[in-house]
Amino acid sequence: AQSVTQLDSQVPVFEEAPVELRCNYSSSVSVYLFWYVQYPNQGLQLLLKYLSGSTLVKGINGFEAEFNKSQTSFHLRKPSVHISDTAEYFCAVSGVGGSEKLVFGKGTKLTVNP
Amino acid sequence: DGGITQSPKYLFRKEGQNVTLSCEQNLNHDAMYWYRQDPGQGLRLIYYSQIVNDFQKGDIAEGYSVSREKKESFPLTVTSAQKNPTAFYLCASSSGPRTDTQYFGPGTRLTVL
Numbered sequence: 001a002q003s004v005t006q007l008d009s010q011v012p013v014f015e016e017a018p019v020e021l022r023c024n025y026s027s028s029v030s031v032y033l034f035w036y037v038q039y040p041n042q043g044l045q046l047l048l049k050y051l052s053g054s055t056l057v058k059g060i061n062g063f064e065a066e067f068n069k070s071q072t073s074f075h076l077r078k079p080s081v082h083i084s085d086t087a088e089y090f091c092a093v094s095g096v097g098g099s100e101k102l103v104f105g106k107g108t109k110l111t112v113n114p
Numbered sequence: 115d116g117g118i119t120q121s122p123k124y125l126f127r128k129e130g131q132n133v134t135l136s137c138e139q140n141l142n143h144d145a146m147y148w149y150r151q152d153p154g155q156g157l158r159l160i161y162y163s164q165i166v167n168d169f170q171k172g173d174i175a176e177g178y179s180v181s182r183e184k185k186e187s188f189p190l191t192v193t194s195a196q197k198n199p200t201a202f203y204l205c206a207s208s209s210g211p212r213t214d215t216q217y218f219g220p221g222t223r224l225t226v227l
Contacts, residue, residue, distance in 0.1 A: 009154065043204055043220050046216075094213075101159055101162070104157040107156050
């Protein structure tokens with residue numbers, strides 16, 4: 001089985017500052033990793049995903065994430081945030097082989113202040 | 115436009131009543147999912163279906179039931195056996211393989227009065 005830990009429940013930052021949202025996972029098998037974003041009272045939207053290959057993954061809206069197998073991490077970064085990036089961000093993992101289920105972390109609420 | 119629709123957006127229920135949440139997709143996806151979202155809890159899987167006429171329990175299936183009679187539809191019934199049904203419910207679909215993106219509907223907020 002897989003599990004995901006998002007280390008920060010809330011992250012406040014100022015506009016144009018860099019941000020990192022941390023995600024660690026646990027799995028006994030190889031994994032696929034995802035970051036989703038949820039704007040208030042809406043469904044989730046995929047930001048980026050890691051399946052294989054390059055460990056640096058680029059997504060939409062200027063976000064990127066790096067897969068680190070030795071540290072079992074998949075942290076999300078953006079060099080300069082905007083007010084419109086205020087949302088909740090979810091890290092998710094699925095295992096290679098086995099169940100089709102996607103396991104989500106509890107989310108990180110990013111608040112960008114002017 | 116292709117996508118997932120959920121209805122209603124808001125739903126109020128009296129204790130002891132069953133209610134059914136609708137989820138429809140026109141993406142021609144094989145797999146569909148129901149999640150429950152509570153503040154600070156992330157998303158928890160209730161049921162999922164990989165093909166018509168087949169579905170599996172997720173992590174919190176007790177008090178819920180589903181059907182998958184058509185590829186595009188995956189309704190969720192919240193029964194009176196669900197002890198704490200007030201939550202935000204999200205439906206999703208994907209083309210199937212676990213590597214594929216899940217596409218989410220806008221959600222239904224259920225409140226038990």
